[in-house]
Amino acid sequence: MIQIELSREDPWPEGAWDALATRAASAAIAGTPHGELLTDPATIEISIRLTDDDQVRTLNAQYRHKDKATNVLSFPMIQPDLLETVTQNSDDGEVLLGDIVLAYGICAAEAAANGVSVEHHATHLVVHGTLHLLGYDHLGDGEADAMEEIERAALASLGIADPYLVIED
DSSP states (O other), X not given: OEEEEEEEOTXXXXXXXXXXXXXXXXXXXXXXXXXXXXXXXXXXEEEEEEEOHHHXXXXXXXXXXXXXXXXXXXXXXXXXXXXXXXXHTOSSSEEEEEEEEEEHHHHHHHHHHHTOOXXXXXXXXXXXXXXXXXXXXXXXXXXXXXXXXXXXXXXXXXXXXXTTOOOOO
């Protein structure tokens, strides 16, 4: 079972962010070999923080040594190859998969540039962040292609258009 612990800070507006995050994380997990986590008796927790660009910049500098804001940061708490073992051996039936942090200013600017709503772009970023928590990355072309395919499928299952589609004029 997936449980989202979400905190929303200004300038993120009021909204149904908890439901959005739960749908996005569930869709991401369902598209991977870790799909059984959705029905596992252990509670798999993901912490999501919606904050401002300055807070994300601080975290990015502190943990990634990059002094700039970015749209999403992910902090996995479990190595993906140990995930099954950890869920089976959890003392209290709860496992913290990791943390995801989204920067409002960058998210809103990217959404506007791509002609999509902030909600749809935030959904994409939560899917993307969840895949990072599961060990997916996009450092190499093959890894990026595989991760993008899972993102496309997860977003399509939520009725959201392919964010990587390039439309030629």
